[in-house]
Amino acid sequence: MYKILEAKELTSNIYLMVVEAKRVAKACYPGQFIIVRTDENSERIPLTICDYDRKKGTVTIVFQIVGSGTEFMSHLKAGDAFHDFVGPLGCPSEFVKEDLAELKKKNILFVAGGVGTAPVYPQVKWLHEQGINADVIVGAKTKDLLILEKEMEAVAGNLYVTTDDGSYGRSGMVTQTITDLVNDGKTYDVCVAIGPMIMMKFVCKLTKELNIPTIVSLNPIMVDGTGMCGACRVTVGGEVKFACVDGPEFDGHLVNFDEAMQRQQIYKTAEGRAYLKAKEGDTHHGGCGHCGGEE
Amino acid sequence: MDVLKKVPVREQDAKERATNFEEVCLGYNKEEAMEEAARCINCKNAQCVKGCPVSINIPGFIEKVKEGDMESAYQIISESSALPAVCGRVCPQESQCEGKCIRGIKGEAISIGKLERFVADWASENNIKPQGAEEKNGKKVAVIGSGPAGLTCAGDLAKLGYDVTIFEALHEAGGVLVYGIPEFRLPKTKVVAKEIENVKSLGVKIETNVIVGKSVTIDELMDEEGFDAVFIGSGAGLPKFMGIPGEQANGVFSANEYLTRSNLMKAFDENSTTPIMRGKKVAVVGGGNVAMDAARTALRLGAEVHIVYRRSEEELPARVEEVHHAKEEGIIFDLLTNPVEILTDDQGWVNGIKCIKMELGEPDASGRRRPVEVPGSEFVIEVDTVIMSLGTSPNPLISSTTEGLEVNKWKCIVADEKFGKTTKEGVYAGGDAVTGAATVILAMGAGRAGARGIDEYLKNK
Numbered sequence: 001m002y003k004i005l006e007a008k009e010l011t012s013n014i015y016l017m018v019v020e021a022k023r024v025a026k027a028c029y030p031g032q033f034i035i036v037r038t039d040e041n042s043e044r045i046p047l048t049i050c051d052y053d054r055k056k057g058t059v060t061i062v063f064q065i066v067g068s069g070t071e072f073m074s075h076l077k078a079g080d081a082f083h084d085f086v087g088p089l090g091c092p093s094e095f096v097k098e099d100l101a102e103l104k105k106k107n108i109l110f111v112a113g114g115v116g117t118a119p120v121y122p123q124v125k126w127l128h129e130q131g132i133n134a135d136v137i138v139g140a141k142t143k144d145l146l147i148l149e150k151e152m153e154a155v156a157g158n159l160y161v162t163t164d165d166g167s168y169g170r171s172g173m174v175t176q177t178i179t180d181l182v183n184d185g186k187t188y189d190v191c192v193a194i195g196p197m198i199m200m201k202f203v204c205k206l207t208k209e210l211n212i213p214t215i216v217s218l219n220p221i222m223v224d225g226t227g228m229c230g231a232c233r234v235t236v237g238g239e240v241k242f243a244c245v246d247g248p249e250f251d252g253h254l255v256n257f258d259e260a261m262q263r264q265q266i267y268k269t270a271e272g273r274a275y276l277k278a279k280e281g282d283t284h285h286g287g288c289g290h291c292g293g294e295e
Numbered sequence: 296m297d298v299l300k301k302v303p304v305r306e307q308d309a310k311e312r313a314t315n316f317e318e319v320c321l322g323y324n325k326e327e328a329m330e331e332a333a334r335c336i337n338c339k340n341a342q343c344v345k346g347c348p349v350s351i352n353i354p355g356f357i358e359k360v361k362e363g364d365m366e367s368a369y370q371i372i373s374e375s376s377a378l379p380a381v382c383g384r385v386c387p388q389e390s391q392c393e394g395k396c397i398r399g400i401k402g403e404a405i406s407i408g409k410l411e412r413f414v415a416d417w418a419s420e421n422n423i424k425p426q427g428a429e430e431k432n433g434k435k436v437a438v439i440g441s442g443p444a445g446l447t448c449a450g451d452l453a454k455l456g457y458d459v460t461i462f463e464a465l466h467e468a469g470g471v472l473v474y475g476i477p478e479f480r481l482p483k484t485k486v487v488a489k490e491i492e493n494v495k496s497l498g499v500k501i502e503t504n505v506i507v508g509k510s511v512t513i514d515e516l517m518d519e520e521g522f523d524a525v526f527i528g529s530g531a532g533l534p535k536f537m538g539i540p541g542e543q544a545n546g547v548f549s550a551n552e553y554l555t556r557s558n559l560m561k562a563f564d565e566n567s568t569t570p571i572m573r574g575k576k577v578a579v580v581g582g583g584n585v586a587m588d589a590a591r592t593a594l595r596l597g598a599e600v601h602i603v604y605r606r607s608e609e610e611l612p613a614r615v616e617e618v619h620h621a622k623e624e625g626i627i628f629d630l631l632t633n634p635v636e637i638l639t640d641d642q643g644w645v646n647g648i649k650c651i652k653m654e655l656g657e658p659d660a661s662g663r664r665r666p667v668e669v670p671g672s673e674f675v676i677e678v679d680t681v682i683m684s685l686g687t688s689p690n691p692l693i694s695s696t697t698e699g700l701e702v703n704k705w706k707c708i709v710a711d712e713k714f715g716k717t718t719k720e721g722v723y724a725g726g727d728a729v730t731g732a733a734t735v736i737l738a739m740g741a742g743r744a745g746a747r748g749i750d751e752y753l754k755n756k
Contacts, residue, residue: 086466086505228551265545
């Protein structure tokens with residue numbers, strides 16, 4: 001069992017938990033993920049690592065309620081425990097292994113969307129600890145869905161917050177902010193974009209035009225997370241890759257996003273819609289990961 | 296009684312079992328087992344033992360069954376096998392022990408597998424445990440993977456007095472016995488969990504949720520956690536795909552994914568939180584045991600199922616019993632047929648599989664006649680689900696993070712057959728991680744060899 005030391009709701013439907021997982025905390029790096037199971041009958045849910053403390057042996061995860069599994073998880077409190085917590089899975093972010101002197105010469109831009117802010121945070125923090133201050137754009141649909149703003153501010157070089165509806169910070173999509181920054185004369189050697197698939201697709205479209213190499217982190221359907229099931233296969237540069245072992249980070253300019261988005265629909269079936277309608281009636285408004293409604 | 300014929304084994308009716316996940320074969324009862332055992336002529340130079348990868352004293356245990364002394368029969372099997380209830384169910388006996396049986400020359404071979412199964416089940420029902428070591432020797436061994444190779448190696452070493460810890464990547468111990476082989480062939484609670492309990496009763500510890508190569512490396516296990524030797528039995532987990540157009544479509548799964556969802560995650564049960572695609576018409580590509588398992592699972596989930604295999608029936612690599620059961624249950628065999636493309640609708644979902652007819656040509660390197668395409672014979676089978684069962688290859692997670700551990704061009708770990716010794720000192724390996732995908736019993740044989748190798752190494756250290 002893996003004890004939950006802290007559990008809080010960051011904003012509506014987004015939760016943060018600090019979990020005791022000594023082996024993961026000792027071995028993990030930014031960019032990697034874990035798989036968690038709430039109890040002995042739960043499904044395996046992959047989540048990108050948001051933070052870790054090697055001394056305390058803890059790992060922080062952030063998740064949004066997108067289905068029954070995450071809904072069940074959200075009821076856990078400090079003092080409860082996860083039945084399973086395994087990792088770290090996937091490869092660390094590439095810069096972790098890069099020559100530090102070379103890395104310090106680079107201007108790095110992070111683009112975080114929604115709950116994707118959580119996996120961006122440890123990367124920016126890691127760079128900050130090496131004395132590198134990266135620019136960070138955080139986008140959210142609306143002010144109430146913004147997470148980890150203070151934490152990000154503490155480790156980012158410049159932080160640009162934007163909301164789709166203009167309720168906080170700048171107004172508009174993250175791509176607008178990227179365009180604004182570049183128009184203001186900023187130059188970037190590399191961009192890391194993590195958020196909803198559709199956001200990453202459009203960021204990549206833009207950065208390709210701007211000629212900024214871009215890394216994205218994919219979170220496709222997976223079961224085991226160790227390369228065994230092949231559910232997470234994605235096409236990158238015409239080659240089939242498994243996100244769990246070859247990724248989760250890939251060259252965004254080579255990812256076939258349309259295929260990846262289509263594959264996310266596999267279990268969002270008509271049957272699922274019917275089931276949820278029967279179960280939840282009019283109270284269900286999508287976002288469950290099964291009904292095909294908007295997240 | 297006709298001594299030339301096997302005592303028939305009771306099975307669930309084919310029509311009935313096609314709709315449930317209960318075990319197909321019901322096994323012998325005591326009377327039937329004793330009657331079958333009486334057919335054994337107790338050869339002096341027993342060929343069956345030579346056919347067994349773990350060299351069970353087969354005439355010895357059958358002799359005890361004849362006498363009705365099941366406890367002694369169990370202890371004889373336990374000397375050589377840690378998982379008799381599993382092997383009695385899933386070993387390809389026809390090409391091993393039973394294939395060499397002298398009785399089989401004129402008439403039918405002794406049902407060695409069914410007798411082994413009976414003895415193991417009897418022991419489990421009567422709470423008989425294998426005998427452990429009398430004294431611990433204080434040396435620590437790490438075993439990576441809790442599948443057949445790992446469990447066997449761990450069990451053997453524990454019997455020799457070693458302090459053994461198994462590290463398992465998934466949340467449940469058992470490896471392929473749990474995620475790969477379906478409930479209707481190998482019951483999880485009644486059989487697999489009990490065999491694992493038996494291994495634990497020998498003093499073996501199992502730590503789940505540890506991915507060696509990710510959570511911890513082999514060097515860390517040896518340098519920081521005090522393990523004197525390591526056995527790698529991590530299996531061959533990576534699924535192969537064909538590389539044909541349409542393979543990324545929604546509704547194309549690896550057999551590994553399909554079976555893991557159903558077996559490990561219990562998705563066959565409506566109450567499971569893990570979803571599985573319940574197709575109406577399913578094509579399973581491949582002809583091995585895994586293909587049969589996937590096909591029979593899809594059938595039980597309500598589909599019409601086609602096995603698409605490019606060679607003829609004779610070359611099907613699956614156990615004869617599995618093919619026989621699959622046919623009885625209504626699986627359709629499209630033999631000498633090879634997929635060339637997976638067809639999709641405008642939403643990216645599978646709606647057909649385009650195949651080409653094959654004919655057998657000259658024998659290839661494997662000695663089997665090579666299938667060649669019949670020009671212009673393409674046709675489409677309408678399906679909504681395609682399951683690729685083309686074999687698996689070893690996972691590079693361990694080999695890529697362990698310095699000094701040599702792999703061959705197929706990414707299989709290089710290890711000698713007799714002792715499982717790898718190119719890294721103190722590190723032994725066996726099972727699918729070394730050979731590529733094979734059988735449960737061959738992995739167990741390799742687990743035994745690894746245990747012998749580790750014992751030799753640590754005794755002299």
